Amino acid sequence: MSEIKRAAVIGTGTMGPGMGAVLERAGIEVALYDVSDEALERARKGLDLARGVIERLETERTEGGDVRFETDLAAALEGADLVLEAVPEKLELKHEVFAEFERHVADDAILSSNTSGIPITKIAEGLAHPERVVGMHWSNPPQLIPMIEVIPGERTSDETIAAARGLIERVGYRASMLNKEVPGFVENRVLYAIMRECLALVDEGVIDAEELDLNVKWGIGYKLAVIPPMQLLDVAGLDIYESVANYLNSELSTEAGVSETITKLTEQGKLGIKAGGGLFDYSDDELAELPAKRAAALVAVRKTLDAQEV
């Protein structure tokens, strides 16, 4: 497989525009395609915002990259060496679009899915070339979080996996290589394990939501960005971990359902920022300022971590 020069991002909702901006910066010609004109219009703004963030990150720029918007799938896929699928999380829809991809791209083009958890093997079912289908799971916001999970399906070839890894490194991101697929892959499994325990502590009245956030952000959140879990075990001492885990693991939440803190709020339509409030209430000013403030903080932290790699 030769170097990826042209890519097509299919689906330009929350994730597509930022993915396009990252690829463009690395010198890749990108087509952004969506079935919805409205989504494509929003994607123009999303792309500009993402470009602005990447500029502030000062990531290396390779000449030759650009982004074009397409309303015709065949035109978007023409000459693509890599397809990045980012349509809604529905298996039937993924099947439909992957079948279309096969009709329009060369036999050696890589077909990636940004699925958050649908098995790659299932997505590749029925395709003529399942060996070139791979999970490339970006983290939101894609222009800021420099880690992409690479998930092989049962039939994904080593060549495809190597191409995905090569591309991720070329855009200056870290590839997190999974050996096999499991539900939720790795990032979401770890995140949901944290969320489950946090919500159980709130449900049980051990701590209030705001205090919980303070605890995690300034305690393990801050620490884990520098000393990740496996390294932290070595720091703590495996004997210490063993004795604590021996009494603590059996105390941790194993709740298979959803926390009542969440279900009570969703019943009232309090769905979070998109509904103006969820676990917390937000003023209009806060809602207007939060995304830019958080993006600025993430830019600053990422730059610091990049400079200090230990």
Ligand SMILES: NC(=O)c1ccc[n+]([C@@H]2O[C@H](COP(=O)([O-])OP(=O)(O)OC[C@H]3O[C@@H](n4cnc5c(N)ncnc54)[C@H](O)[C@@H]3O)[C@@H](O)[C@H]2O)c1
């Ligand atoms: N949002 C996240 O935080 C996040 C993070 C990682 C992975 N993902 C995954 O990425 C994928 C996309 O998620 P999203 O949040 O960007 O979704 P989204 O709903 O915001 O956007 C999906 C877009 O796909 C378009 N679309 C629908 N059918 C299409 C078709 N046939 N062809 C082309 N475009 C079509 C829609 O018009 C929409 O604009 C999902 O698989 C999701 O699980 C999402």
